[in-house]
Amino acid sequence: MEHVIFIAILSLSLSAFAFSCYRRLALVSVGKNEYRFDRPLDRLREMLVYAVGQKRVVSRPFGLNHGVIFWAFLVLALANLEFLVSGIFPAVSFALLPAPLHGALLFLFDICSLAALVAVAVAALRRTVNPPFEGARTFEAYLILSMIATLMLAYFGVNGVRIAQGMLPGTTATPVSNLVARLIMATPAAGALEQTGNVFWWIHAVVLLGFMNFLPYSKHMHILTAIPNVFLRSMGKCNSQEREAFQEGNSFGAATVERLSWKDLLDSFSCTECGRCQQACPASSTGKTLNPREMIHAIKENLLQNGAVMDKLSGDLQAERCVSLIGDGKKGNTKARALWSCTSCGACMEACPVFIEHLPKIVKMRRHLVQMEASFPEELLNLFENMEQRSNPWGMAPSERSKWSSQLNLRPFEAGKTEYLLFVGCSGAFDARNKQVSVALTRVLDAAGVSYGVLGKEEKCCGDSVRRLGNEYLFDQMAKETVQQFLSKGVTKVITQCPHCFTTLKNDYRQYGLELEVxxxxxxxxxxxxxGKLTPARSAETGRVVLHDSCYLGRHNDVYEAPREVLRKATGREVLEMGRNRENAFCCGAGGGRMWLEEHEGTPINRSRVQEALAQQPVTVCVSCPFCMTMFEDGIKEVAGSTTQVKDIAEVVALSL
Structure with missing residues (x-):
């Protein structure tokens, strides 16, 4: 009878599990098409390294504990498969294998079960004593940990009884189960081994099947989706945005889930809610409304809510009945204020162990607000008008763009005569402090005999800020003009001093058919x-130098070593590192268009980063970005008594000439 009952329960459980997974994952198809199946071998390798190998997970101290649970889960999947099969066909088990192989498996299962039990206990303790984020102590989290622990204990109970009954050899292959067998024999249960074994067996069966059917309805859905999500990750840096087609009748950006891509929606089911993105986010960690973890969770909640209004025949969402992604911050939506807090630094994506892409989703929602609702911070109105009318953020006359070089003998760029175009950028041409960087850079280039020219007053803004702020239509117009200008002038190689110009010309403009060496x-x-084309005459007198990594140079484009090598050779000393550096560097607060917006919530991001820099007691803070220069200089001015200076690496090199 028990055998029949188990087969019935197993059949119902498997059917319910399959149906639940189908119901959940079918919602992903609501999203827009996106091709993520190129380079299959590279994707497979990345999946093995980051999903199976847990590379990002174990890069953090506590990640090793999760890695133990994950790897134990993979091994014990075999043991649980045997458990389910033998529940239907009792004669079928690993005991049919040759004794050495069977013994090895028993040892592996025993050790992995113990490791998982210890790791679960450590996870529960950590969540109780030092949770990874506020609100991490949830009933669901403790329930999942309890279920895993119960499975391990029931496994030891079943094996312990079998050893006590003589049905399983009590060898060194099962050290933990042997101990459990001795404990059982020392209790009243020794007189009722068969009944005790049945109790442990049914506990294991019920919890295993219950756990399986709970997964699709919990955050632990990521057990099923995380590995494929890593396989389907973006194979490059998310340093560009999807281009939009501006045709009559089109909608722009994303306010509802069907405007996101299917990969965006799969991301929401893959989130482990580990809180790493939240900890890395400069907006979240300085008291702003934005929380990348909650934003991804809101997309999942929104998708589940909208699943209830799916057209039963077509499987499509009725757009007019969709719950908006942007709202009051309650279940299933994100506050608009949170979206405008993003600095587009990419720290959230760098930290995410399952490669969720937060930034593109934020930009899509910004696009909707800007282009469909004309709803954006009032401060941006002047920025958009200045960009549209005069192609620079300050609205300066184009004739003013070349005045920074009025005392220099700069040549205009001529195809065939000059190798590089020096793209000065708006800050380098108009901002008083960054004009000094432009002059220093020309000194360096001249000293090295580099063949370069400039566009002078013909140069236009690259459009980085307007694109990241969601004004894709304006960016589209600006990009087309610059691409046409570069093509007509024969520009193929470009030097920039601004990482934002760098990434826009290098990555964004490829969408417009312009391939440049930037x-x-x-x-x-x-x-x-x-x-050897440039040789410092002396060590630049800068004192102790600490380097700030620009997000758009480092995380977005993997340029980390070049600034450090330049400073080592120019100063003759090692560069000091901040606590958060390279791929883990903290943003200055100016990216994603935040350069043009005031911070009205929490602690200013640049103040937090300046304090981190000053903790190294530097004489000089070195930057490699005009925006970072502005943010650091402003931040240092607020620190009473600080004499620390801020210099661009080009200025340091110029001092050494």
Missing amino acids: LHHSELIDRLLRE
Whole structure:
């Protein structure tokens, strides 16, 4: 009878599990098409390294504990498969294998069960004593940990009884189960081994099947979706945005889930809610409304709510009945204020162990607000008008763009005569402090004999800020003009001093058919120093130097070593590192268009980063970005008594000439 009952329960459980997974994952198809199946071998390798190998997970101290649970889960999946099969066919088990192989499996299962039990206990303790984020102590989290622990204990109970009954050899292959067998024999249960074994067996069966059917309805759905989500990750950096087609009748951006891509929606089911994105986010960690973890969770909640209004025949969402992604911050939506807090630094994506792409979703929602509702912070109105009318953020006359170089003998760019175009950028041409960086850079280039020219007053803004702020239509117009200008002038190689210009010209403009060799000035100077074309005459007198990593140079484009090498050679000393550096560096607060917006919530991001820099007691803070220069200088002015100076790496090199 028990055998029949188990087969019935197992059949119902498997059917319910399959139906639940189908119901959940079918919702992903609501999203827009997106191709994520190129380079299959590379994707497989990345999946093995990051999903199976847990590379990002174990990069953090507590991640090793999760890694133990995950790897134990993979091994014990075999043991649980045997458990279910033998429940239907009692004669079928691993005992049919050759004794050495069977013994090895028993040892592996025993050790992995113990490791999982210990790791679960550590996870529960950590969540209780030092939770990864506020609100982490949830009933669901403790329930899942309890179920895993119960499975391990029931496994030991079943094996312990079998050893006590003589049905399983009590060898060194099962050290933990042997101990459990001795404990059972020392209790009254020794007189009722068969009944005790049945109790443990049914506990294991009920909890295993219950756990399986609970998964699709919990955050632990990521057990099923995380590995494929890593396989389907973006194979490059998320340093560009999807281009929009501006045709009559089109909708722009995303306010409802069907406007996101299917991969965006799969991301929401893959979130482990580990809180790493939240901890890395400069907006979240300085008291702003934005919380990337909650935003991803809101997308999942929104998708589940909208699943209830799905057209039963077509499987499509009725757009007019969709719950909006942007709202009051309650269940299933994100506050608009939170979206405007994003600095587009990419720290959330760098921290995410399952490669969720937060930034593109934020930009899509910003696009909807800007282009469909004309709803954006009032401060941006002047920015958009200035960009549209005069192609620079300050609304300065185009004729003013070349005045920074009025005392220099700069040549205009001519195809065939000059190798590089020096793209000065708006800050380098108009901002008083960053004009000094532009002059220093020309000194360095001249000293190395680099063949370069400028566009002068013909140069236009690259459009980085307007694109990240969601004004894709304006960016589209600006990009087309610059692409046409570069093509007509025969520009193929570009030097920039601004990482935002660097990433826009290098990555965004490819969508418009313009392939350029774009070098950030740190890369070019590093090359010139290595090739001996540039030789410092002396060590630059900068004192103790600490380096700030620009998000758009580092995380978005993997340029980390060039600025450090340049500073080592120019100063003759090692560069000091902040606590958060390289891929884990903290943003200055100016990216994603935040350069043009005031911070009205929490602690200013630049103040937090400045304090981190000053903790190293530097004489000089070195940057490689005009926006970072502005944010650091403003932040240091607020620190009473600070004499720390801020310099661009080009200025330091110029001092050494």
